Amino acid sequence: SLLLSSSSHYLPPQGVKLSYGTAGFRADASLLHSTVYRVGILAALRSLKTQSMIGMMTTASHNKISDNGVKIADPSGGMLSQQWEPFADALANAPSPQDLVQLINEFVKKENIPFSGARPAEVLLGRDTRPSGDALLKAAKDGVTSVIAAVAIDMGILTTPQLHWMVRARNKGMKASEHDYFGQLSSSFRCLMDLIPGDKSTFGGINDKLVVDGANGVGGVKLKVLEKLLNGLIIEVRNSGEDGGILNEGVGADYVQKEKVVPHGFGSKDVGTRCASLDGDADRLVYFCVSSESSSKIDLVDGDKILSLFALFIREQLRILNEQEDMKNSYQARLGVVQTAYANGASTNYLRQLGLEVNLTPTGVKYLHEKAAEFDIGIYFEANGHGTILFSESFIGWLEATTDKLSSGSKGSEVEKAALRLLAVSKLINQAVGDALSGLLLVEVILQHMGWTLDRWNELYQDLPSRQLKVKVADRTAVVTANAETVVVSPPGLQEAINAEIAKYLQGRSFVRPSGTEDVVRVYAEASTQEGADSLAYSVSKLVE
Ligand code: 16G
Ligand code: ZN
CATH class of the missing domain: 3.30.310.50 (Alpha-D-phosphohexomutase, C-terminal domain)
Known part of the structure; x- marks a missing residue:
């Protein structure tokens, strides 16, 4: 068969056992050709099974440049269903093409995967800036197209969250190009800026620039494109990868959060400046400022504090909605926050003191995301800076109906503004997965809204050592x-x-x-x-x- 002959070009390396793990397959890039090829097959099968578009991202995130990795985005834009992880492991580790074909045949039968009369498989491919990505992309395409009638659509170099966003948008029947992604982020950002109360705009002097460490990866490059579509936000990108720096080497959100020192390219000249750092595939975001002119130490503003800022803002909008006499009991939106055991204890205390329901899950985005999806508004963050805010369909529907109703009546009321803000947040913040670019825009607009400096934000609570x-x-x-x-x-x-x-x-x-x-x-x-x-x-x- 086609599969047998094409898979013989992608024999697995000997003596290496791979596991799909919490973040897909990861290894030295030279070991991954057969794995990526086989994940291409899996993606096509998943697309047939769900009769939806599936995403396949080639990246090793914050790991070193010689590594690479691959993971699947399910139809919702979220992580691959955990039920398929054992199949992914078996597929990656099947020793020979014959074993591989047999494994696939058994799985297709067991899962009842439709081949004839069904919509053919479609897989969106994305990759980060790693040099090994080119050859692995070919392996991915070969894997996808070894399944009958399957189509692979190469979206080029993307951040991980962009690809997840595109998969989600496509499956909702929405436009899903990179242009659409930037369009949605920038227009909802501008909408939130326009809704900032007039008396706050003179506070704080927040109109200074933000300096962003792009980890020498894909995020900095994309941020430069995005920045041109915004007004009222000045961003300087360093470590964009265009000036010879090496991906994730002494730079990036993982380095900054773990080592608590300035990334390469930052130093005493930046004391007093608001700084942020992305990881290699731009699904993590942390903020920091340089502590003093004499050392490389930083004050870290991590995922827990981003979560706290988001929670404060959302809670305030919900309060405005609920205080309004005629709005009472019309929709009691449940707000929940989700953390892992790595969340600083001071953050958990702070959130509980705000009266918020704090839930703990095991480490790994799939667990946090799943828990957050139980709420009308579920905010999740790992301390490492990966997180987002999920809105329930029913609450979005209510917000839309409410803003429609109000825009004909009490024009520009506080209630209408609060509802419009929440709607804009739901469009700005990536609903598929944590996204450093959309997270950064939301942080920036909330700081402006509050009239807060980075220091003021950092003082919400003090991290326990x-x-x-x-x-x-x-x-x-x-x-x-x-x-x-x-x-x-x-x-x-x-x-x-x-x-x-x-x-x-x-x-x-x-x-x-x-x-x-x-x-x-x-x-x-x-x-x-x-x-x-x-x-x-x-x-x-x-x-x-
Ligand atoms: C993966 C996870 C991340 C988690 C980290 C923990 C995803 C997409 N990524 O990178 O959420 O924080 O693993 O690593 O789930 P560890 O198990 O080595 O501590
Ligand atoms: Zn990442």
């Missing part, structure tokens, strides 16, 4: 956790030992979990002082060894 360590162990799967990774259930006795350590520290908190992306166990600790956090992390890592 924390420390992360990784421990190499013989078998990391021996560590099994429960309750959103906050307790160890196996090996027996480990949690009790951790508890005993925690008890020695003021505001102590610590947990361990096996990494989903590296062969290590991760240790997290928090305490009232940095010395305390360091020593708690150290003693817990000794327990894990």
Whole structure:
């Protein structure tokens, strides 16, 4: 068959076992040709099964430039259904073309995947700026088109969230080019700017520029295009990759958040400037400012604080809607926030003090996203800067009906403005997946709305000192956790030992979990002082060894 002959060009590397994991397949790019080819097949099958457009993104995000990776966007624009992950693993690891064909035939039968009389498979392909992306793109196309009548549509170099956005838009019957993406982001941004209360515009002097570290990846380049469509926001992009810097090397959101130092290209000249950093495929965003002229230390404004800013703004708009006499009880929108155990304890306290429902899930976007989707407005963020705000269809419908009704009556009322703001947020913020570009625009417009500087925002609460360590162990799967990774259930006795350590520290908190992306166990600790956090992390890592 066609499949048998084409797959013989993509034999898997020997002795390498790949796993779809939390973020798709990732490895040194030279090992991935057969994997990407096979994920192309999977994408086409997924498209047939769902009778929808599927996305396939080639990226290794914040990992080093010689790595690459591949992941699937489901019809909603979200992550691949977890039910298909075991098939992805089996597919990637099938030793020979014959095994591969047999595996596919069995799966097609089991899943009842329609071939004849059905709409042919369509797969949107995107990739980041990695040099290995070109050859892997060919493997992806070959994989997709080895399935009968399947079509691969190459969208070129994109951020990961752009591709997810396009898949979602296409499946909703909307226009889904890059031009449409930029159009939607910039018009909803301008709409929010126009709705800023007049008396606030003189506060704060926020009209200074924002300086963005593009991680030498795709995000900085796209941001430069986007910036031209905005007015009232001046952005300087550094580390755009156009000046010889290397992707993710001493730059980017992952580096800045983990190391808490300035990225390359930033320094004493930037003291007092509002800075932001994207990761290599622009699905993570953190803010920071350079602490002092003499050191490379930064004040980090992480995903938890972005979440807090968003939550404050949304809560305020909901309050305006609910206070209005005639609006009462018309729609009690449920607002929920979702974090992981890595969220700084001070952020969780702060959010609870605001009266918000805070939910914890295990690490990984698919878990946070799924939980957030249970609310009318669900805000999720990982501390590392990946997150977004999800709006329920029914609440969007209500907002649309309400703004229609109001625009004929009480023109320009506070209620109408609040409803219009929420609608604009739902269009600005990526509904498919965390998106650094749309997140950045929302942060900027909220700061302007509040009349806040970066410092004022950063003062919402003060982070507890924390420390992360990784421990190499013989078998990391021996560590099994429960309750959103906050307790160890196996090996027996480990949690009790951790508890005993925690008890020695003021505001102590610590947990361990096996990494989903590296062969290590991760240790997290928090305490009232940095010395305390360091020593708690150290003693817990000794327990894990
Ligand atoms: C992946 C996840 C990210 C998570 C990280 C944790 C997605 C798309 N990405 O990058 O959400 O924070 O893994 O890595 O789910 P770890 O398991 O090695 O700590
Ligand atoms: Zn990323």
